[in-house]
Amino acid sequence: MSKVAVIGGGLSGLAVAFWVAEAGLEVSVLEATSGFGGSARTARLEAVSLELGEESFDDTPNTLLNLSTQLGLDPQPLPGHQRVVRKSGQDWVLPQGLNLFSGFGLHQLAEMPFRRHVKWRLRTERFAASASVNDELLGAFFLRRLGPEIWEVLEPYLSAMLGGPAEEVSASTAFSRLLQLERQGGLLAGSRQLSTDGRLHLITGMGGLIEALSTRLLQKARLLPYHEAWAVTRDSRGWQVHVRGGKIEAEAIIMALPAPQAARVFRPSAPQMTTLLNHFSHQHSAKVYQLYRHRELASGPGEYFFARGEGYACTSLRVAHPGEEMALARVQFAGEIARSTDSELSRLAQLDVSKRMHTRVRPLAAWVFRQPSSRPHFTQGQSRRVADLERELVHAPGLFLTGSYLAGPGLANLVEHSHRISQSALDFLALATI
Numbered sequence: 047m048s049k050v051a052v053i054g055g056g057l058s059g060l061a062v063a064f065w066v067a068e069a070g071l072e073v074s075v076l077e078a079t080s081g082f083g084g085s086a087r088t089a090r091l092e093a094v095s096l097e098l099g100e101e102s103f104d105d106t107p108n109t110l111l112n113l114s115t116q117l118g119l120d121p122q123p124l125p126g127h128q129r130v131v132r133k134s135g136q137d138w139v140l141p142q143g144l145n146l147f148s149g150f151g152l153h154q155l156a157e158m159p160f161r162r163h164v165k166w167r168l169r170t171e172r173f174a175a176s177a178s179v180n181d182e183l184l185g186a187f188f189l190r191r192l193g194p195e196i197w198e199v200l201e202p203y204l205s206a207m208l209g210g211p212a213e214e215v216s217a218s219t220a221f222s223r224l225l226q227l228e229r230q231g232g233l234l235a236g237s238r239q240l241s242t243d244g245r246l247h248l249i250t251g252m253g254g255l256i257e258a259l260s261t262r263l264l265q266k267a268r269l270l271p272y273h274e275a276w277a278v279t280r281d282s283r284g285w286q287v288h289v290r291g292g293k294i295e296a297e298a299i300i301m302a303l304p305a306p307q308a309a310r311v312f313r314p315s316a317p318q319m320t321t322l323l324n325h326f327s328h329q330h331s332a333k334v335y336q337l338y339r340h341r342e343l344a345s346g347p348g349e350y351f352f353a354r355g356e357g358y359a360c361t362s363l364r365v366a367h368p369g370e371e372m373a374l375a376r377v378q379f380a381g382e383i384a385r386s387t388d389s390e391l392s393r394l395a396q397l398d399v400s401k402r403m404h405t406r407v408r409p410l411a412a413w414v415f416r417q418p419s420s421r422p423h424f425t426q427g428q429s430r431r432v433a434d435l436e437r438e439l440v441h442a443p444g445l446f447l448t449g450s451y452l453a454g455p456g457l458a459n460l461v462e463h464s465h466r467i468s469q470s471a472l473d474f475l476a477l478a479t480i
């Protein structure tokens with residue numbers, strides 16, 4: 047019997063297994079597919095690297111930064127590039143390095159070509175009224191602090207970052223650091239104190255981190271690809287994870303899956319967990335990468351975010367130049383449209399690139415990565431959902447859950463949560479053996 051079985055071999059599952067193995071306990075990682083990494087993977091195609099999930103992470107909380115360093119990787123500040131919001135037929139260039147999770151660059155909004163009364167409002171932001179409700183929506187938060195003109199420009203950028211409509215997101219769940227700045231004397235004043243945008247990336251891509259984690263785990267843990275868990279049960283001896291052709295026994299289970307996938311595993315034995323997990327909303331996402339001749343996409347590097355009503359199907363388009371001859375477009379889709387067929391997504395991406403470049407362009411090659419229900423959507427009521435889940439877990443000693451839907455947005459939060467869960471599992475096992 048393993049001490050711990052981790053279900054899911056994405057970044058959270060591998061990270062959790064890493065800390066359990068470092069503590070000297072026997073751990074098995076069950077992964078449904080042939081490869082590890084989940085959404086955090088990097089596809090390498092000759093000269094170009096394609097990131098399937100998130101491309102960078104914050105330096106706060108610093109657990110992911112420290113883990114990367116411990117594994118011999120060298121996270122670097124994310125190189126700056128121009129970011130432009132297309133809204134009301136106009137291009138709005140965002141402040142360099144603007145990071146709405148940390149608040150970096152917010153004070154530079156005053157340098158954007160807003161009208162005089164908007165700039166005045168920014169200058170007096172520290173006097174804005176306090177929230178009148180506990181779990182305020184992100185739109186209401188920005189309207190209250192910065193006013194409608196700024197919210198309208200930030201909204202397409204935030205929606206693309208969050209993978210779903212920003213106006214439906216809970217400010218306290220997804221932007222707790224901004225709320226902290228608000229309490230400490232205002233967003234703009236707080237923003238002036240920040241010396242870096244705090245965004246990091248790995249030269250190897252996120253795939254480098256997965257490779258380093260897997261390599262380290264191969265020496266200390268059992269990595270089991272093609273092991274899809276379809277149910278978990280418990281008896282007096284411990285937990286069983288049911289997989290095709292048998293079961294894996296363990297004293298503790300850590301479920302490191304997005305909520306919709308975890309909900310499926312609980313359905314046969316714990317339908318009440320399935321119901322609670324289904325309350326965590328997730329959005330579909332898709333990324334289309336298209337390779338063009340350099341001269342066709344000469345502008346850039348840059349990233350564009352499109353407001354609804356501007357005639358774009360995608361939420362964002364990024365142009366990079368991985369070589370002198372080549373240009374790479376990364377086109378992101380969110381919501382129902384992300385479930386379209388590969389050929390339809392490619393066609394829509396080509397149309398959007400052509401529209402943005404004001405000329406008809408033709409890609410030399412295209413790759414489509416569709417990820418259904420992959421992005422947690424942090425709507426209001428998050429603390430109630432988490433509390434309901436925690437109450438249910440009291441009846442399942444030795445069962446632990448981690449994932450972005452519990453951690454909040456971004457990989458730094460995810461890995462920090464996975465670290466906390468690994469410590470809870472270690473504490474449980476230490477107590478269980480006394």
Ligand SMILES: Cc1cc2nc3c(=O)[nH]c(=O)nc-3n(C[C@H](O)[C@H](O)[C@H](O)COP(=O)(O)OP(=O)(O)OC[C@H]3O[C@@H](n4cnc5c(N)ncnc54)[C@H](O)[C@@H]3O)c2cc1C
Nearest residue numbers: 054055056057058077078084085099274275417450455456
């Ligand atoms: C394009 C894209 C951009 C994203 N951007 C953001 C962002 O900006 N902010 C954010 O918070 N999140 C974002 N996400 C969500 C992102 O998925 C998470 O932040 C993070 O990568 C999740 O890691 P994970 O290990 O928890 O889950 P995953 O990466 O989904 O890994 C889960 C693993 O479990 C495996 N698995 C599934 N079911 C089973 C089973 N029954 N048995 C065994 N194994 C199973 C899967 O094959 C997978 O390998 C993004 C996702 C995508 C696709």
